[in-house]
Amino acid sequence: MPPVEHRPQRIVVVGGGITGLAAAWHVRRLAAEGGRAVDIVVLEAGDRVGGKVHTVRRDGWVIEAAPDSFLTTKPWARDLALALGLGDRLIAQRPGGRQVFVRHDGALVPLPAGFRLAAPTDLGAFLRTPLVSWPGKLRALFDLVRPARREEGDRRGDRRGDESMADFVRRRMGREVLERLAAPLMAGIHVGDPERLSIEATFPQLADLERRHGSLIRGLRRSATDRRRDGAGAAATFTSLSGGVGDLVDALAADLGGIVRTRSVVARIARDGRSDAAHDDDFTYTVALADGSTVGADAVIVTTPGPATARLIVDAAPEAARIAGAVRHVSSATVSLGYRRDDVAHPLDGLGIIAPRGEGVRWLACSWSSSKWEGRAPDGHVLVRLFYGGDGREAEAERDEETLIAWAKEDAETVLGATGAPVIAHAFRWVKGNPQYDVGHEARVKAAAAACPAALVLAGATWRGVGVPDCVRQALDAAETALGAIHPRSGHQSSRQSI
Numbered sequence: 132m133p134p135v136e137h138r139p140q141r142i143v144v145v146g147g148g149i150t151g152l153a154a155a156w157h158v159r160r161l162a163a164e165g166g167r168a169v170d171i172v173v174l175e176a177g178d179r180v181g182g183k184v185h186t187v188r189r190d191g192w193v194i195e196a197a198p199d200s201f202l203t204t205k206p207w208a209r210d211l212a213l214a215l216g217l218g219d220r221l222i223a224q225r226p227g228g229r230q231v232f233v234r235h236d237g238a239l240v241p242l243p244a245g246f247r248l249a250a251p252t253d254l255g256a257f258l259r260t261p262l263v264s265w266p267g268k269l270r271a272l273f274d275l276v277r278p279a280r281r282e283e284g285d286r287r288g289d290r291r292g293d294e295s296m297a298d299f300v301r302r303r304m305g306r307e308v309l310e311r312l313a314a315p316l317m318a319g320i321h322v323g324d325p326e327r328l329s330i331e332a333t334f335p336q337l338a339d340l341e342r343r344h345g346s347l348i349r350g351l352r353r354s355a356t357d358r359r360r361d362g363a364g365a366a367a368t369f370t371s372l373s374g375g376v377g378d379l380v381d382a383l384a385a386d387l388g389g390i391v392r393t394r395s396v397v398a399r400i401a402r403d404g405r406s407d408a409a410h411d412d413d414f415t416y417t418v419a420l421a422d423g424s425t426v427g428a429d430a431v432i433v434t435t436p437g438p439a440t441a442r443l444i445v446d447a448a449p450e451a452a453r454i455a456g457a458v459r460h461v462s463s464a465t466v467s468l469g470y471r472r473d474d475v476a477h478p479l480d481g482l483g484i485i486a487p488r489g490e491g492v493r494w495l496a497c498s499w500s501s502s503k504w505e506g507r508a509p510d511g512h513v514l515v516r517l518f519y520g521g522d523g524r525e526a527e528a529e530r531d532e533e534t535l536i537a538w539a540k541e542d543a544e545t546v547l548g549a550t551g552a553p554v555i556a557h558a559f560r561w562v563k564g565n566p567q568y569d570v571g572h573e574a575r576v577k578a579a580a581a582a583c584p585a586a587l588v589l590a591g592a593t594w595r596g597v598g599v600p601d602c603v604r605q606a607l608d609a610a611e612t613a614l615g616a617i618h619p620r621s622g623h624q625s626s627r628q629s630i
């Protein structure tokens with residue numbers, strides 16, 4: 132009798148954003164390293180891959196729709212870029228002019244040197260800043276003597292209790308530092324409300340500094356000293372690519388080739404063991420597409436945003452679907468405007484401006500893209516980017532693109548002294564595109580993972596980190612978990628439970 136031929140096992144990745152593409156790439160790499168034949172399919176609803184990672188390149192302009200860079204200190208995105216042969220395209224922020232400005236009573240005031248997210252590392256610069264009153268500064272210095280929070284978790288013998296970003300910063304640094312500096316810097320990254328965001332899920336390193344050093348100021352100063360000692364002090368905080376962050380998804384898509392199928396809207400994932408039309412074998416999952424076709428899978432990695440994930444997995448994992456649907460997502464928008472240099476009065480000598488909510492302006496932040504990064508605008512031109520929307524201001528981000536561009540022009544006129552018509556203008560709306568890690572998020576993430584059957588893996592910005600490096604790390608974890616689930620003896624089980 133001829134030997135029975137087994138089909139290769141198949142992993143389907145739903146969603147072709149950075150998480151989905153990186154997950155497919157890691158599955159293929161790990162399978163090859165383990166000498167396993169695995170069939171991989173990425174199903175992406177849109178007609179392009181990358182999701183929120185999207186760079187428009189036109190006439191010498193490099194315009195980012197959402198991320199313009201990623202954190203240098205989290206290695207996963209940079210490592211992936213290096214593995215894809217993009218080493219010579221990695222760029223650091225331009226060396227001069229890393230100053231951030233804060234809008235304060237209508238004026239632009241430099242963020243004090245050494246201020247890190249929620250606390251100063253350079254006390255002299257902090258004491259000199261007009262951004263915080265003297266009582267506000269004294270209250271902030273109280274952080275040096277105030278004991279660390281006694282954690283509920285200690286008494287109960289389980290994990291520490293979570294608290295909101297606002298409660299955490301108010302408790303350590305006082306109300307003024309929260310409202311004028313920490314909220315726009317920290318909550319701004321998530322376009323969120325600091326009263327609702329979880330400190331443990333958004334900035335666990337700060338909660339950790341309190342635990343280890345009993346003070347944010349001491350902890351951040353110690354970290355800065357350690358970084359200087361390790362020679363990392365001079366490294367720029369953010370990294371990008373010469374053709375924009377889109378270089379990363381372009382390289383992934385080119386490398387994955389026919390593995391990625393665009394215009395493939397997934398409607399439902401069922402755990403029913405039905406056969407795939409093209410095979411006699413049974414698959415554990417049936418991935419049903421909106422066009423009526425199906426794809427069989429031994430494992431599925433779902434990387435879609437929470438609301439979509441909730442609909443897709445409602446049959447296969449109802450409790451995880453309920454949790455995915457309960458992660459709030461809010462809307463934001465970015466507008467990029469390119470001007471002739473001579474048409475903008477402001478020197479744009481820094482990274483940009485953040486606007487605390489109390490300032491009463493429509494925009495949240497204004498980033499000076501061509502000052503931050505080389506090669507973003509043609510010679511003699513500048514590129515700036517304004518942010519709108521966020522938690523509590525979503526209607527603004529959901530306005531039509533013409534309105535957003537008109538607002539951005541007005542705002543650039545007022546804040547930067549821009550005159551005349553911009554040479555180029557692009558608005559990108561991210562409706563319900565920003566997951567909010569509300570207090571208790573980490574516990575919900577664990578519960579969702581526990582509620583998923585074997586070989587159904589959730590990953591992506593909804594879960595364990597919104598930044599591009601965190602998405603790539605989740606992709607690696609998901610690849611290990613999925614391979615471990617279909618090849619239990621292959622040694623691919625992740626030590627961490629995915630998500």
Ligand SMILES: Cc1cc2nc3c(=O)[nH]c(=O)nc-3n(C[C@H](O)[C@H](O)[C@H](O)COP(=O)(O)OP(=O)(O)OC[C@H]3O[C@@H](n4cnc5c(N)ncnc54)[C@H](O)[C@@H]3O)c2cc1C
Nearest residue numbers: 146148149150176182183197198199397591592597598599
């Ligand atoms: C305005 C903005 C600025 C940002 N700036 C930064 C930054 O500077 N640095 C940084 O590190 N991060 C930044 N981020 C965060 C980061 O870009 C995202 O968190 C990350 O790109 C999310 O990747 P993802 O793959 O998890 O999800 P997504 O990019 O949302 O990808 C999900 C994919 O799933 C697809 N999909 C949805 N439904 C279906 C379906 N039914 N069937 C098939 N496919 C489906 C979508 O089309 C999409 O392609 C920013 C985000 C925004 C919105």
